[in-house]
Amino acid sequence: MHFQLLETENLLLRKIAPEVYHFLFNSQSDEEIKSFLGLETDEQFAKEKDKFSKGMATYNRSFVNFQIIDKKTSLIIGACGFHTWYFEHNRAEIGYNLNSDDFKGKGIMSEAIKKVIQYGFEEMKLHRIEALISPNNEPSLRLVQKLGFVKEGHLRQHYFKNNVMEDSLFLPC
Known part of the structure; x- marks a missing residue:
């Protein structure tokens, strides 16, 4: 499967959308899914599997998320994206997290969010990000x-x- 990548000075942002989840959960092993999504615990995996089984997108709402990957280490260090994207209204809610407090206070999230906001306005044609x-x-x-x-x-x-x-x-x- 081909994955869209956004790039910043220090980060790669790998796009994860509903079709990626369908591919992963319908063709990959649990261990492969955990590795790809950067899930460290069985609890994290169970939560993602539950979200997928309940349906992550509807006829009028979806999501676009980006894994935050450190260029130097290739480690998945967090996520940033739009978890509530309303097609009809050209608006979406942004969400973000870092996987460890070790990554906080280093400008990582500022760097990632800037690129994701740009993607939202330019590629998704959002009028408003909340x-x-x-x-x-x-x-x-x-x-x-x-x-x-x-x-x-x-x-x-x-x-x-x-x-x-x-x-x-x-x-x-």
Whole structure:
């Protein structure tokens, strides 16, 4: 299977879309899937398999994600992309994570998000990219604001996380 790659100075961003998941889960072994997706535990694998089995895209909504790969080591160090892409409205919600705290504070996510935002506007023809972030997640808030996102709203009890309803700040770009 051919995978689209975006490149930055220090990173490769490998595109993962619904068709990749279909290919992986219908033709590869569990170990091959874990290796390709950079999943380290059986729990992480079970979560991805569950998401796939429940359907990751619908007639009006999908996702485009990019694995963040360190050019020097070829190690998958995180992910960044659009997990809620509404075709009809030309908007998507951005999400991102690093696999280890060891990678934080090094500018990796800034470098990756810039390229993914560019891809969203130019290739996906998005009109709006939205970030929903906990008010307590100051590093993430600083990151997106540095990249041009502006606070537009406060959604009360918006996400259920760790058995608690959490608020989200709404920041579009």
